Amino acid sequence: MSKIKLGMIGSGFMARFHARAIKQVRNIDIAGLIRRSASEELAVYVRKNGLGDGIIYDSIAEMAQHVDALAIYTPNYARLDILEEIVNAVQAGAQIKGVICDKPLARNVAEARKMVDIAEKAGLRTAYFENQVFMKALTAQLAQLAPQQATMGPMFLVRAAEEHAGPHEPWFWDPVRQGGGVLLDMGCHSIAASWYALTPPGRPVTYLQPVSVWADCALLKWGLPRWQIRLKAERGVDYASTPAEDFVTGMVTYRNPETGQYVKGQFTSSWVYEKQGMRLSMDGIGPGYAFEMNTLNSSLEIFIGDAAAESASDAELAVEKATATRGLIPIQDNEADLYGYTDENEEAAAAFLAGRDALLPWSYGLEIMKLVMAAYMSAERKCVIDLTNIKIQQELETFIPLIQQGRGAELLSRD
Numbered sequence: 461m462s463k464i465k466l467g468m469i470g471s472g473f474m475a476r477f478h479a480r481a482i483k484q485v486r487n488i489d490i491a492g493l494i495r496r497s498a499s500e501e502l503a504v505y506v507r508k509n510g511l512g513d514g515i516i517y518d519s520i521a522e523m524a525q526h527v528d529a530l531a532i533y534t535p536n537y538a539r540l541d542i543l544e545e546i547v548n549a550v551q552a553g554a555q556i557k558g559v560i561c562d563k564p565l566a567r568n569v570a571e572a573r574k575m576v577d578i579a580e581k582a583g584l585r586t587a588y589f590e591n592q593v594f595m596k597a598l599t600a601q602l603a604q605l606a607p608q609q610a611t612m613g614p615m616f617l618v619r620a621a622e623e624h625a626g627p628h629e630p631w632f633w634d635p636v637r638q639g640g641g642v643l644l645d646m647g648c649h650s651i652a653a654s655w656y657a658l659t660p661p662g663r664p665v666t667y668l669q670p671v672s673v674w675a676d677c678a679l680l681k682w683g684l685p686r687w688q689i690r691l692k693a694e695r696g697v698d699y700a701s702t703p704a705e706d707f708v709t710g711m712v713t714y715r716n717p718e719t720g721q722y723v724k725g726q727f728t729s730s731w732v733y734e735k736q737g738m739r740l741s742m743d744g745i746g747p748g749y750a751f752e753m754n755t756l757n758s759s760l761e762i763f764i765g766d767a768a769a770e771s772a773s774d775a776e777l778a779v780e781k782a783t784a785t786r787g788l789i790p791i792q793d794n795e796a797d798l799y800g801y802t803d804e805n806e807e808a809a810a811a812f813l814a815g816r817d818a819l820l821p822w823s824y825g826l827e828i829m830k831l832v833m834a835a836y837m838s839a840e841r842k843c844v845i846d847l848t849n850i851k852i853q854q855e856l857e858t859f860i861p862l863i864q865q866g867r868g869a870e871l872l873s874r875d
């Protein structure tokens with residue numbers, strides 16, 4: 461068999477993006493979807509583009525009988541219930557080779573650990589989808605700079621940032637359902653991408669040992685009266701009573717287990733970024749070499765003047781989370797590839813076909829969750845979190861950030 465028959469659970473933003481990616485991938489057919497409000501539209505896209513049969517099923521139990529792998533593209537709060545349905549289907553005889561889960565693996569360490577344990581007990585192969593690790597800009601710089609890393613020594617500082625003006629669905633804004641604000645939603649990307657970029661080429665993805673984390677979370681824009689009112693009216697979320705952070709910056713320090721060298725990954729995520737659309741930027745520095753990328757830089761720009769702006773209907777055709785329909789606009793004509801979705805799909809399918817976990821299994825998603833929760837802990841306690849401390853490691857297992865508990869005001873109204 462050279463192709464995986466994939467069943468997608470969730471037909472929203474992420475499922476649509478992955479379908480655009482799979483158009484460029486040769487080892488996946490989108491065989492099934494679960495019936496929800498947007499599934500018919502996605503099924504039409506799948507069939508029209510020859511991506512698979514895109515049959516809509518009423519339940520996971522039913523779809524699991526007709527596919528080889530399943531992908532969880534549903535909101536963070538629905539993860540464990542869906543995994544339970546998958547495991548029930550496997551126990552009822554479904555031949556599932558592997559399960560994909562998009563970031564984050566869950567809302568906290570306890571939930572993420574359950575995801576890992578349940579999948580392992582059921583004998584499922586797993587893929588944690590962290591697309592930024594697969595971005596061609598990142599993998600190309602690693603390949604280009606491999607000789608320099610080998611002769612001069614590894615990269616010692618990576619700064620990764622992902623910023624846009626705010627997410628597209630109400631549940632992302634709700635700190636209880638999502639699990640937090642921008643730190644959980646997007647900090648998980650930048651933490652993973654910087655960890656990967658710092659890792660000496662050829663080493664396992666968790667080779668560098670995280671030793672400490674600090675972070676500062678803030679509510680800079682969406683707590684201001686005008687924006688708070690808009691958020692309540694448009695998304696039904698009240699940041700006066702249950703706010704989440706819309707900005708975070710922080711640092712993870714890693715130790716090279718062979719040389720003892722300390723290296724640093726700085727992350728910044730925001731829902732307050734006001735420019736043409738989403739900006740994903742990263743730079744890295746090693747002894748005598750460096751790399752830098754910014755997804756808002758494109759070789760194609762268009763200009764739409766005021767007179768012509770009326771005819772521009774869909775700003776997001778230009779770039780994800782675009783907020784303007786006029787002026788000078790950079791165009792990214794293959795975002796699914798730019799952000800790494802093509803390569804992560806291809807790699808996961810190849811791994812499942814070979815009977816193994818993907819490069820980033822769910823156990824890796826659990827490690828990312830620990831770092832994200834340590835960042836919330838640092839912001840709450842206003843101190844550096846020592847990850848080598850056994851007591852801290854134990855606390856992280858059950859730690860639920862104030863923001864996730866719906867008590868964000870206690871943190872975000874402080875200085």
Ligand SMILES: NC(=O)c1ccc[n+]([C@@H]2O[C@H](COP(=O)([O-])OP(=O)(O)OC[C@H]3O[C@@H](n4cnc5c(N)ncnc54)[C@H](O)[C@@H]3O)[C@@H](O)[C@H]2O)c1
Pocket residue numbers: 469470471472473474475494496497498532533534535536538542562563564589591629
């Ligand atoms: N890698 C990235 O850059 C990236 C970007 C956006 C979202 N995501 C992740 O992808 C996941 C989905 O996000 P999204 O933006 O597509 O959200 P969305 O709200 O646009 O879509 C969610 C989909 O899940 C369906 N759904 C909800 N509950 C369900 C259930 N119990 N069973 C079956 N289907 C259910 C909804 O009907 C909808 O089709 C989230 O975990 C999010 O963090 C990742």
